[in-house]
Amino acid sequence: MYFPIMLNIKDKNVLIIGAGNVAFHKAKKLLACECHLKVVSYFFTKEFLKLENIEFIKDHYNKGYLQNNYMVIAATDNKDLNNEIYRDALELGILCSVVSGGASDFILPASFNRGDLSISVSTNGKSPSLSKRIVRDLKCVYDESYEEKVDLLGQIREEMLLSEEIPENEKKFILNEMVNFSVEELRIFAKKMFEGV
Template structure:
């Protein structure tokens, strides 16, 4: 199965997780952190899922799965330890639904990669299900390479780029030259970032901040 990497907006999209174990809990936290409207269907659930339900952050249907539980789900996560139930979820899903099958990626059309964020910077790693342990190891290496300092740095890049886009007094080539310069690791330093802010303010007559 050939997968196409892309970023997706899940805010207020209906998502259904069938299953209440640890995988379901991890998926629930990921989806809620990205603004999905979430329903979990499972007779039993991890403590974390129950707490989220009590807090009103998700709907927990404390029952076995039935076809009508999927409703108009935009995204379906199949995460039970019962192959027969998992198969019934896949069969009941709309042909247009996005399906993540935790136990058998070939039965779905969406996978959750290992990922982390540094502010505006998102980095994900996938082996197409071949080795989640390898993906986790590569993620750890990248987390060490792109540490917490990159959150402020990428915010800085964003502010400068937005500022330059609004400056009609600068040629496109001038804007690109400045943006290329900002890729230097010297600008990981907050003092150098402030110097660039001061330079852009003097150059354009308006503060980037």
């Protein structure tokens, strides 16, 4: 059973074994998190090699590549090799995800961001296609305006929690109600709050 969690991997060493299409898409998502990414494969596509801030290692897998990594993704086209990578990572106490199913410490859900709003969907590996479809639908509901909405709600919350003028029991009520405000209403509220009107 998987426990939903968000990991901060900024500046952490992350390793991908394999360089196929799945590995390519995982690499793009991981790079957005500002990790130190290495990819080991005996072959890289031109598209993969265009990605920046990756250390490419042209080689076959060996256990030594796992050393000093926070997590590893086994993304080869060989199920037996992926399982071997998982067993080796487990032995070394390194988090490992196997993309072809089977044993994994974690899975990477289908996800998208709107600024600081992160939305992820998982079927626990049963149907990645369904997860992607749900994400596509949610992108329509939570459009680009949510980036500003989340920023405004965060600024207002921070200011309100510092305020001594608003009774504590009212703060939570107000903050809960504000999630129903439009972006324009939040802008007006924030302006009044910050100007002390």
